[in-house]
Each structure stands twice: as structure tokens, then as C-alpha cells.
Amino acid sequence: MATIAEVKVNEETGKVLVERVVCAQDMGEVINPEGARLQIEGCITMGLGYAMTEEIRFKGGRIFDEDFDTYELPRFSWLPRIETVLIANREMAPQGCGEPAITPMGAVIANAIFDATGARLLELPMTPERIKKALGPTRDQKL
Numbered sequence: 001m002a003t004i005a006e007v008k009v010n011e012e013t014g015k016v017l018v019e020r021v022v023c024a025q026d027m028g029e030v031i032n033p034e035g036a037r038l039q040i041e042g043c044i045t046m047g048l049g050y051a052m053t054e055e056i057r058f059k060g061g062r063i064f065d066e067d068f069d070t071y072e073l074p075r076f077s078w079l080p081r082i083e084t085v086l087i088a089n090r091e092m093a094p095q096g097c098g099e100p101a102i103t104p105m106g107a108v109i110a111n112a113i114f115d116a117t118g119a120r121l122l123e124l125p126m127t128p129e130r131i132k133k134a135l136g137p138t139r140d141q142k143l
Contacts, residue, residue, distance in 0.1 A: 036097045
């Protein structure tokens, strides 16, 4: 499996817009291509949630995020264009296809942010605050 992402980063706010994700997956003989694509897209969506927004926070020893008002899940309105490439290999028995797409999303987005800004992020989720911290002092502060 190989996954890449294209992002835009607002360096003033730390906000990231994931514009495109491409995932190519070798899963042996593909029995249901449309089902496989949908499974991969759903898992990329879940991985984007882990990478960008989902975090359980505590306040006073209690879970702060007890509902979806504060615990932000991916929404269709901010999902990127997702492209899937199914690599059919009739020499191999059919394999699972969805869940592997979840795992690399944190690293994929972190590497895309690094390519765009030079800032290396090592903690999930990659919130605007963490991105601004990774970017370091602004140009004005350096002068």
C-alpha cells in the first residue's frame, strides 16, 4: 500500500486543509472493486479524524469531550478528494482492503505538512496550536 496527501497550511493560524489523498493498495484478486474503494475511502476518513481532530481531553480528572460538540469527527464538508488505486493481482488470494488505509494517515499528513512548511509534527492530532508551535517563531519574531 502507498498513500500520499496534498495539503495547504495557513502558517498564521496553523489550520491545515487536506486537499487530496491518493491510496494505492495491492489486495490480491479484487472481487468487488466498488466495495473495496468505498471501504478504503471510509478508512481514510477515519484516519484523517485521528490525524487532525480526534483527541480525548481531560479536565479536573474527568473526560472533557463527552459529546460531539467538543469531540470533532471528520465531516463530509471538509473531506479532501480521495482517489483509490486498486492493484489487482490474480496470482494472490483476495485480501482485506480497508483497515490498512487508517494506519498511515497520521504520518502521511505529517509528511505533507513537512513538505509544505518544513515543520515536523510528532504528536496527533495535528491541531492548529501544535502546527503553529512546530512552525516556531514567525518571521517578524525572528528579526
